[in-house]
Amino acid sequence: MKKYIYIFLFLISSFSASLLISQSFRVGQIPNGGINSCANCHVSGFGGGPRNSFGQRIEQSFLNSQGNVVWNAQLANLDSDGDGFSNGVELQNPTGIWSGGPVGDPSKVTNPGDPLSKPNPTSITEEVITNRYVLYNNYPNPFNPSTTIAFEIPKSEFVSLQIFSINGELIKTILQESLNAGRYEKSWNGEDEYGNQVVSGIYFYRIKAGHFENSRRMILLK
Ligand SMILES: [Ca+2]
Numbered sequence: 677m678k679k680y681i682y683i684f685l686f687l688i689s690s691f692s693a694s695l696l697i698s699q700s701f702r703v704g705q706i707p708n709g710g711i712n713s714c715a716n717c718h719v720s721g722f723g724g725g726p727r728n729s730f731g732q733r734i735e736q737s738f739l740n741s742q743g744n745v746v747w748n749a750q751l752a753n754l755d756s757d758g759d760g761f762s763n764g765v766e767l768q769n770p771t772g773i774w775s776g777g778p779v780g781d782p783s784k785v786t787n788p789g790d791p792l793s794k795p796n797p798t799s800i801t802e803e804v805i806t807n808r809y810v811l812y813n814n815y816p817n818p819f820n821p822s823t824t825i826a827f828e829i830p831k832s833e834f835v836s837l838q839i840f841s842i843n844g845e846l847i848k849t850i851l852q853e854s855l856n857a858g859r860y861e862k863s864w865n866g867e868d869e870y871g872n873q874v875v876s877g878i879y880f881y882r883i884k885a886g887h888f889e890n891s892r893r894m895i896l897l898k
């Protein structure tokens with residue numbers, strides 16, 4: 677009889693252990709993910725249950741081949757739960773460049789998969805004011821037929837944003853004007869200066885703003 681009690685206890689303890697393991701699964705791969713734990717990605721608040729909008733997004737497009745979460749600028753830029761705040765703002769890492777360790781102000785972290793959980797707008801105004809130059813990864817990438825390019829400038833600057841072919845040939849000038857400090861988004865529809873659709877391939881987009889210059893690669897896939 678005693679034997680069965682031990683087997684029963686063993687089963688109970690392994691069940692609890694697997695629950696604990698599933699609860700911590702992937703949480704450490706998201707900035708401040710431990711604060712909301714499994715509720716970041718699951719409606720039930722437990723790993724393995726139905727996913728919320730943030731969890732669905734991760735599963736669709738942001739898992740690597742090992743099944744780990746790829747936290748990056750694209751995922752940070754998305755507002756998965758549609759509450760008006762990007763995932764990065766909710767998790768206190770708006771740029772998506774987090775690579776481990778604590779980040780931002782944990783007391784301001786809200787749930788990126790729950791539209792009812794959102795930052796206090798007054799605290800966000802300060803957060804969003806930019807203090808640096810950033811050229812974000814375009815989204816989506818690869819893309820067809822159009823993609824969005826976001827950037828930030830910390831002060832008024834004359835800004836140019838241009839598309840180049842892999843050979844360095846200028847394809848299209850997206851923007852060439854003075855802008856105030858802030859975050860901007862521009863889209864490119866895969867057309868050159870003459871309105872012709874360009875072919876599939878690798879392209880670069882380059883920003884120049886004052887002394888700041890940066891470029892990134894993108895892929896048009898038809
Ligand atoms: Ca939210």
